[in-house]
Amino acid sequence: MGKQSDLLQGTLEMLILKSISLEPMHGYGILLRIQQLSQDRLQIQQGSLYPALYRLEYRGLIKAEWGESENNRKAKYYRLTAEGRRQLKLETENWNRLSAGVVGVLTAEPQKP
Amino acid sequence: MSALSQLKSVLDGALRRNRMEGDMDAELRFHMAKYTEDLINSGSKREQAERQARIEFGHLEPLKEECREARGLRLWDETLQDLRYAGRMLRKSPGFAAVAVLTLALGIGANTSIFSVVNAWVLKPLPYANPDQLVAIYSADVKGRWLGNTSARDLDDWRKEKKDVFEDICGWLTSAYTLENGDESVAGARVNAEFFRMLGVIPQQGRGFLRQEEQPGAPQVAVLSHELWQNRFNGDPALVGKTILIDGVGVSIVGIMPEGFHLPLMGPVKLWRPLTLGDDRRTRLLPVVARMKPGVSLARATSYLKTVARRLAESYPATNSGRTVQLRTLREEIGQQGGSQEALIVFWLVGCVLLLACSNVANLAVGRAVGRQKEMAVRLAIGAGRGRLVRQLLTENVMLFLLAAALSVLFANWGVRWIAQAIPTEVRGYLPNSAVLRVDASTLLYTLGIALATGLLFGIAPAIQAGRIDVNHALKENTARLSAGGGSALFKKCLIVFETSLALVVLVAAGLLVKGLVRMHEKDVGFNPNGLVTARVELSEAHYTDPKRIEAFKKAVLEQVRMLPGIRAAAIGNFIPYGGNDGSTVYSIEGRPVPAPADRPFTLFDTVSPDYFKVMGIPLLRGRVFSEVDRADSLAVGIVNQALVRRQFQGQDPLGQRIRWSANLDHVVMIVGVVKDAAGQDDTDRAYPQIYFPNQQHAIQGMTFVLRTDSALQDTASSVRRAVRAVDSTQSVLRVETMLGLMAERRAPYIIVGQISSFFAALALFLAALGIYGIMTYSVAARKQEFGIRLALGAARRDLVSLVMRQGLKLTVIGLAIGLAAAFGVTYLMSSILYQVSPTDAATFALFSLVLLLVAGLACYVPARRASSIQPTRALRSE
Numbered sequence: 002m003g004k005q006s007d008l009l010q011g012t013l014e015m016l017i018l019k020s021i022s023l024e025p026m027h028g029y030g031i032l033l034r035i036q037q038l039s040q041d042r043l044q045i046q047q048g049s050l051y052p053a054l055y056r057l058e059y060r061g062l063i064k065a066e067w068g069e070s071e072n073n074r075k076a077k078y079y080r081l082t083a084e085g086r087r088q089l090k091l092e093t094e095n096w097n098r099l100s101a102g103v104v105g106v107l108t109a110e111p112q113k114p
Numbered sequence: 115m116s117a118l119s120q121l122k123s124v125l126d127g128a129l130r131r132n133r134m135e136g137d138m139d140a141e142l143r144f145h146m147a148k149y150t151e152d153l154i155n156s157g158s159k160r161e162q163a164e165r166q167a168r169i170e171f172g173h174l175e176p177l178k179e180e181c182r183e184a185r186g187l188r189l190w191d192e193t194l195q196d197l198r199y200a201g202r203m204l205r206k207s208p209g210f211a212a213v214a215v216l217t218l219a220l221g222i223g224a225n226t227s228i229f230s231v232v233n234a235w236v237l238k239p240l241p242y243a244n245p246d247q248l249v250a251i252y253s254a255d256v257k258g259r260w261l262g263n264t265s266a267r268d269l270d271d272w273r274k275e276k277k278d279v280f281e282d283i284c285g286w287l288t289s290a291y292t293l294e295n296g297d298e299s300v301a302g303a304r305v306n307a308e309f310f311r312m313l314g315v316i317p318q319q320g321r322g323f324l325r326q327e328e329q330p331g332a333p334q335v336a337v338l339s340h341e342l343w344q345n346r347f348n349g350d351p352a353l354v355g356k357t358i359l360i361d362g363v364g365v366s367i368v369g370i371m372p373e374g375f376h377l378p379l380m381g382p383v384k385l386w387r388p389l390t391l392g393d394d395r396r397t398r399l400l401p402v403v404a405r406m407k408p409g410v411s412l413a414r415a416t417s418y419l420k421t422v423a424r425r426l427a428e429s430y431p432a433t434n435s436g437r438t439v440q441l442r443t444l445r446e447e448i449g450q451q452g453g454s455q456e457a458l459i460v461f462w463l464v465g466c467v468l469l470l471a472c473s474n475v476a477n478l479a480v481g482r483a484v485g486r487q488k489e490m491a492v493r494l495a496i497g498a499g500r501g502r503l504v505r506q507l508l509t510e511n512v513m514l515f516l517l518a519a520a521l522s523v524l525f526a527n528w529g530v531r532w533i534a535q536a537i538p539t540e541v542r543g544y545l546p547n548s549a550v551l552r553v554d555a556s557t558l559l560y561t562l563g564i565a566l567a568t569g570l571l572f573g574i575a576p577a578i579q580a581g582r583i584d585v586n587h588a589l590k591e592n593t594a595r596l597s598a599g600g601g602s603a604l605f606k607k608c609l610i611v612f613e614t615s616l617a618l619v620v621l622v623a624a625g626l627l628v629k630g631l632v633r634m635h636e637k638d639v640g641f642n643p644n645g646l647v648t649a650r651v652e653l654s655e656a657h658y659t660d661p662k663r664i665e666a667f668k669k670a671v672l673e674q675v676r677m678l679p680g681i682r683a684a685a686i687g688n689f690i691p692y693g694g695n696d697g698s699t700v701y702s703i704e705g706r707p708v709p710a711p712a713d714r715p716f717t718l719f720d721t722v723s724p725d726y727f728k729v730m731g732i733p734l735l736r737g738r739v740f741s742e743v744d745r746a747d748s749l750a751v752g753i754v755n756q757a758l759v760r761r762q763f764q765g766q767d768p769l770g771q772r773i774r775w776s777a778n779l780d781h782v783v784m785i786v787g788v789v790k791d792a793a794g795q796d797d798t799d800r801a802y803p804q805i806y807f808p809n810q811q812h813a814i815q816g817m818t819f820v821l822r823t824d825s826a827l828q829d830t831a832s833s834v835r836r837a838v839r840a841v842d843s844t845q846s847v848l849r850v851e852t853m854l855g856l857m858a859e860r861r862a863p864y865i866i867v868g869q870i871s872s873f874f875a876a877l878a879l880f881l882a883a884l885g886i887y888g889i890m891t892y893s894v895a896a897r898k899q900e901f902g903i904r905l906a907l908g909a910a911r912r913d914l915v916s917l918v919m920r921q922g923l924k925l926t927v928i929g930l931a932i933g934l935a936a937a938f939g940v941t942y943l944m945s946s947i948l949y950q951v952s953p954t955d956a957a958t959f960a961l962f963s964l965v966l967l968l969v970a971g972l973a974c975y976v977p978a979r980r981a982s983s984i985q986p987t988r989a990l991r992s993e
Contacts, residue, residue: 028141029148047149047170048177051142055184061119067137070144077141 013045013053015096018062018081018089025080027070028054054079062088123185138181146171192502196509203510210482211514214475217881218518218565221471223525224464224874226553226561230530232461233557234547236454240445241374241547243314244405248444249412250379251283251402251419256438257712264402265433267395271426272402272419273306279418281407282312285400290652291385292846294359295346298835299652299846302336302385309386310337310369312405313377320354320369327388334365335388340373342384360385361654362844378448379403382543395433396777403444416441432778436711448546456867456947460874462940463623466616467874468568470881473613476572477885479511480605481892483580490580491588504581511573512566519565526553526561536866538859575605606889607925614929614966615936617882621962622937623944624868624875629958630949631868634861637799637950640792641691642731646853647823648690649834653815653845661746661813667841668809668817672723674837680825681833685729686809687722690818691794692856701805702779703762704772717758717803718795719775721812727753727789729820737769737787740808750811752783756791758803773805783807797860799950820853827852864949879969887973890922894977901981902989911982918981922974923967930963 020026020034028050035043057063062085070076081089126134146167153163171177182191204211239245252261253268264272269285276283284306290299310322317337327335338353347353357366365387376383379401406415419439427434449455483490490503534551651671658664668686675684689696700714709715724740726732735756744751752773759768771785783805791801823830831850838847851859858865894901901914941953951958 027144029145032145046172047145047167048142048172048174051138051145051177052180052184055181059120059123059185070148074144074147075140076144077137 011092013049014057015089015092016043017050017053017057017079018085018092021063021079022081022086022089025066025068025078027068027076027078029076031079057085061085120186123187134185138178142171142174142177192505193509196506197513199506200510200513204514207482210478211517214478214514215518215521217471217474217884218515219521219525220877221464221468221522222515222519222561222565222568223522223529224877225461225468225564226522226526226557227529227533228457228461228464228870229560230526230551230553230557231457231533232454233554233560234551235457235545236449238547240448241315244408245445246443247281247406247408247410248313249404249406249415249441250444250447251404252440252442253398254438254440255712256436258440260716261440263398264400265395265398266391266400267393267430268398268423268426268434269400269402270391272422275422277418278407279410279415281405282306282308283402283404284309284312285391285402286380286389287399288381288383289655290650290846290848291360291387292362292654292844293346299848300342300346300384301382301848302387303380303383304387304389306389306391310371312403314405315371315375317369318372320367322369323386323388328390330390332388334360334363335368336360336365337369337371337386338367339371339375339384343370360387361657363656376543377403378544378546379444382540395430412441412443453545453863456863459623459944459947460867460870463620463871463874466620467878467881468564470613470616470620470878470885472568472572473609473616474881474885474888475511475514476576477606477609477888479507479573479576480579481888483507483576486580487583487588490583491585494583494585495589500581504577507577507580508570508573511577512569515565515569515573516562519561522561522565523553523558526557533866533870536862536869538862540859541862579605603893606893610886610889610922610925611929611932613882613885614926614970615933617878618930618933618962618966619937619940620871620878621875621966622933622959623940624871625958625962626941626944626948626951626953626955627864627868628872629955630864630951633950634799634864637793639691639794639799639857640732640790640801643853643857645822645824646730647821647827647830647850648693648853648856649819649821649831649850650693650848651817651819651838651845652848653817655815657842657844658815664813664815665746665810667845668723670841671819671838674840675819675821675834678830678833678837680823680829682822682824683725683729684819684821685723685726686817686819687720687726687730688814688816688818689718689720689795690730690820691792692853692860693794693818694856694860695816696795699775699805700777700779701773701775704774704782708774708779714779715761715803717775717805719805719807721807721809721814723809726806726820729822730792732792733790735788735790737785739787739789740806744808744810746810748811750781750783751786751808753787753789753806754785755789755801755804757801758805759788761803775805794857794860797863827855861949863947867947879966882966883969883973886922886926886970887976890918890974890977891980893921894918894981897981898984898989901984902986905984905986906990914982914984915975915978918978919971919974922978923971926967926970926974930966933966934959934963 016035017031020031020038026034031054032045032047032050035045054063054065058065058079062082063079064082065077065079067075068078149170150160150163150167153166154160158166240248242248251264251272253264254261264285266285269283273283286303286305286309288301288303291302292299305323307323307325307328310317316322318340320337322337323335326332336358338347343349343353350356353367354370355366355368357364359365371386404415406412416439419441423434423438427437493503494500530551530553537545653664653667658667672684672686675681696718697720698716698718700711701717702708702714722740724742724744727734727739737753739753740751754768754773762768763771768785768788772782773785775781775783789806792804793799793801795802795804819834821830821834827850831847834850835847838845904914905911937959938954941948945953
């Protein structure tokens with residue numbers, strides 16, 4: 002039940018932003034979407050999503066509204082704010098740069114002097 | 115955007131906490147339900163699915179807490195918790211809370227009230243449009259020995275040469291006007307037409323003056339102050355456009371200024387009329403204020419106008435040689451004349467008092483923190499963070515200071531009201547923003563600011579101290595042994611030194627001011643002010659130009675006044691002591707080489723009726739006083755005072771000497787008498803050289819009747835007014851006041867500052883004594899066992915007393931040394947507000963060092979005696 006590591010926390014937030022970038026979703030939906038998109042390679046603990054969601058809301062990156070879920074139950078839906086969309090773009094770019102760099106290092110052939 | 119969402123999140127959490135908690139709960143339950151459903155759909159049994167969901171979610175409470183923290187609520191929650199806890203702690207020790215809050219409230223209240231004054235006089239911008247562009251212009255001599263007013267022709271030439279440097283240049287002449295209603299004349303001024311426009315103040319009704327209204331023969335117009343409009347005309351809404359009689363002439367009112375409008379340099383003026391500049395370049399009577407064009411610096415304006423002055427000096431050497439100009443910002447000028455110096459010095463003194471109050475509370479807080487070490491240790495042991503403890507203690511401290519700030523508003527209100535009523539009405543006319551002397555929003559903000567700042571500053575040391583305790587040690591030891599921790603002992607030593615030096619600064623500063631007050635009361639002013647009433651009359655310039663008419667008026671009124679019941683004697687002077695205005699002239703002694711214009715000495719002068727000296731009680735030392743023998747056509751005579759004799763006739767007989775005077779030294783008088791120095795030519799009461807001329811030989815439109823009477827001021831006032839009316843119904847009396855009243859007015863700044871600072875000095879002494887006593891008592895209590903052992907080993911009780919005393923007094927002496935050095939710096943800045951006392955007056959410094967040493971000695975002696983009366987057996991057993 003401990004906190005995620007820092008890297009993972011940041012990453013989780015990025016994944017949340019990505020998964021609601023198309024349409025507003027409730028917390029459980031976000032969790033399912035991440036699992037589905039990652040083809041179950043990323044496992045997220047059931048509750049751990051919520052502190053991240055609240056943090057994002059606190060930072061003004063997402064906004065929450067109560068709405069009706071598929072079977073007419075009240076659920077809290079999260080959607081991106083303009084600020085959140087900018088942040089997602091920024092983080093995606095950063096992530097791509099970082100991973101490209103890491104891949105570059107790891108796949109480099111040792112060269113003779 | 116982000117800050118907004120954070121604020122909203124915290125506010126939501128704070129204000130709608132229940133709803134937020136409910137939402138969070140509902141959201142988590144929804145998630146669990148959906149997950150359970152999915153598990154069931156994929157084949158699990160309901161019971162099993164619910165169990166798995168619960169397991170995977172883990173404990174809900176830590177999760178919720180994490181969510182709350184994510185929403186930024188944790189800080190809020192903890193602060194609330196701290197505040198509640200602080201409230202409980204303070205309720206538990208009401209004695210500590212009461213002493214601390216009261217001490218602080220006094221300190222903060224004193225600061226708030228003085229700040230209100232500083233705010234009004236120093237910080238608030240002058241109530242004119244773009245006040246930074248406004249400057250006062252003085253005629254000056256090239257050597258910079260004096261600054262003064264300007265002649266009509268010079269002003270006229272300056273106004274023609276404004277160019278792109280000045281927007282407007284305006285001069286004025288104050289005078290008294292008699293209105294058709296009421297028999298008290300009104301202080302007014304003739305001003306250049308652009309005066310109101312220059313200050314950027316628009317009349318509340320009607321308009322200011324037009325350029326053509328300055329021309330001779332233009333229709334008579336006037337602008338009234340809001341106050342005059344309300345008091346004399348009952349706020350008549352249709353007054354503008356009406357014609358009223360002023361000095362017996364019909365004048366139409368063209369405007370009314372907004373409430374509170376005044377120019378401090380001008381004094382309490384209530385009526386303005388256009389100024390027609392005459393042809394005179396010799397007489398310099400006009401004060402001048404100007405507005406510089408935007409972007410023009412003071413230096414550029416000064417150098418430009420100096421060039422103009424140089425040109426004038428070349429063109430008119432007879433009147434202008436050796437003359438130039440000086441410019442000063444209006445703000446600086448008003449500040450210098452308007453008590454900002456006094457306000458600032460008192461402000462620093464009360465700052466010291468607040469620091470003393472804070473030190474005492476910090477000391478109390480340290481003492482309490484030591485007593486609470488066990489509590490802190492327990493809380494650390496069960497998992498509280500040290501940072502958290504420090505924050506908790508800081509919250510407690512800040513809460514104390516905020517409570518004190520709330521209470522201090524009450525004290526501040528009293529303080530400001532006291533200061534406002536202590537300033538004589540006449541003096542108020544010279545103070546900037548005098549209408550707004552009150553505790554306002556910006557003052558309250560200041561109060562809150564200093565409460566928070568001092569609360570944090572003086573709370574941080576005790577809090578950190580408490581946060582540093584060693585848990586194991588603290589839990590094991592008994593409380594008595596914990597107290598004398600090294601860090602806190604050093605802190606307390608520093609406090610004693612700090613408090614002593616602060617108190618000495620305040621005491622010495624106040625001591626010098628009070629010594630000045632004592633000198634002031636003992637001062638032989640050179641005449642007898644008791645039972646003297648003065649009545650100021652300024653004849654209207656239009657009616658009285660002929661010297662014979664002026665002389666006749668004076669004679670007639672004197673005759674009338676002398677017949678009044680209750681008046682024992684009456685005479686006329688013009689620039690009487692404490693009257694607030696003076697005349698000065700350059701002079702030279704006949705038969706000696708005449709100095710160059712820039713080197714000629716100055717003397718004050720006055721024109722008086724023959725029995726002026728007798729009525730005033732100014733003793734004649736040699737020769738004779740004036741008499742009816744001195745007529746307009748007889749030999750011009752003068753009487754000089756001792757100061758002039760000292761300056762010019764050391765070892766010579768002044769009688770029979772001739773003195774040349776006036777701007778070009780073209781008047782001559784023969785000295786026929788020497789009188790004692792009379793004080794009161796300025797508020798420092800120093801004696802300046804002075805020459806008196808007889809009324810009959812120098813007709814001047816201004817005059818002050820001096821009357822010896824036993825009647826009440828009001829009776830005298832109305833009978834004098836009637837007498838003036840009886841002689842000329844178009845003239846009236848400007849002001850009737852007792853000499854003692856005039857003296858109180860001129861001395862008001864010294865008296866107010868002296869009273870305020872002696873009050874705060876007493877407070878400072880009390881706080882310092884309390885602080886030293888508290889610290890020493892505490893240190894004695896902490897060393898009880900040590901003293902017990904010393905006694906058991908054979909120390910005499912006397913030795914213990916001297917041990918404790920030595921410890922305390924050593925620190926006091928260090929404090930005194932630092933305080934003396936600081937006091938020298940502070941009092942040096944005060945020299946301008948000290949009444950005939952040197953800022954380094956050795957007696958005062960010595961006296962108050964001694965007083966403080968004695969008080970500190972007493973504050974140490976009481977705990978020392980207690981130390982010596984310890985029962986060794988009991989002290990050792992209490993281990």
